[in-house]
Amino acid sequence: MTAFTPSSRQRRMPDPEFVHPELVPAPTGRERAFRYVAAATRLSLGWIFLWAFLDKLFGLGHETASEDAWINGGHPTTGFLKFAAAGPFKDFYNGIAGAAWADWLFMIGLAGIGVALVLGVAMRIAAAAGATMLVLMWTVVLPPENNPFMDDHLVYALVLVMLALVGAGSTVGLGRAWEKLHVVQRFPFLR
Numbered sequence: 458m459t460a461f462t463p464s465s466r467q468r469r470m471p472d473p474e475f476v477h478p479e480l481v482p483a484p485t486g487r488e489r490a491f492r493y494v495a496a497a498t499r500l501s502l503g504w505i506f507l508w509a510f511l512d513k514l515f516g517l518g519h520e521t522a523s524e525d526a527w528i529n530g531g532h533p534t535t536g537f538l539k540f541a542a543a544g545p546f547k548d549f550y551n552g553i554a555g556a557a558w559a560d561w562l563f564m565i566g567l568a569g570i571g572v573a574l575v576l577g578v579a580m581r582i583a584a585a586a587g588a589t590m591l592v593l594m595w596t597v598v599l600p601p602e603n604n605p606f607m608d609d610h611l612v613y614a615l616v617l618v619m620l621a622l623v624g625a626g627s628t629v630g631l632g633r634a635w636e637k638l639h640v641v642q643r644f645p646f647l648r
Contacts, residue, residue, distance in 0.1 A: 495625040496577070498616060503574030505613075506587065510567035527564065534559045537597065544599035566590050574620075577630015581648050584621035588614040 484492075512519050513533040516526025525531035538554035553559045566586055573583035595601075595610035602608075626632025641647045 491623075492625075492628040495620060495623055496629040499574050499577065499580075499620050499625040499630065502587075502613065502617065502620070503571050503576075505571075506567050507571030507575060510564060510571055513564065513567070527560065532560050534563050537594070542597050544596075546596050546599065550597050563590075576635075577626030577628075577632040578635040579647055580621040580624070580626045580632065581646060584617040587617045591617070 509520075511517060512521045513531075514527045516523035516529060516531065521531070521533075521536075523529065525536075527533050532555035534553070535555040538550040538559070542550040542554075567590075570583050570587040570590070573579045574587075591610045591614040595608060595614075598608065598610075600606065620626075624632065626635065635641055636648055
């Protein structure tokens with residue numbers, strides 16, 4: 458009887474994620490078009506977040522005047538939370554408007570979500586953080602002005618979740634390279 462000893466010639470189990478390339482059908486024109494539309498949507502939403510960050514940081518004059526810029530001592534959360542707040546949470550949001558911790562969280566969120574979406578990396582985290590931020594912003598304006606409950610904040614939140622689910626970071630983005638990183642493979646929530 459021979460004893461089993463591990464060696465360099467030991468058999469390894471096949472990778473359950475491996476699919477033979479010849480078994481994967483070529484993408485159809487519709488699938489290819491969907492990937493590019495999803496990438497364009499991802500880039501567009503990323504720019505929305507990045508633009509809000511840049512405008513509030515530097516006061517580029519679109520929504521934030523230069524004297525109200527964060528780098529000039531302004532508070533990025535004051536305008537929206539102080540003047541747009543309505544409904545059941547108005548007093549809560551008025552109370553945190555301009556608080557340093559709220560300004561920092563808001564600006565870090567805008568920058569992080571925007572960069573992740575534009576680059577197509579950390580899509581799960583970006584979608585979760587972005588959807589959370591957007592739902593919180595929706596609660597600021599309850600009830601919405603033009604509809605009993607639905608507004609663009611909720612629609613954008615749903616689109617962010619959809620983009621993460623369809624892997625929109627891998628087309629016109631760094632998503633594929635990001636997912637090959639050892640740390641991302643070890644901690645899948647970073648995808």
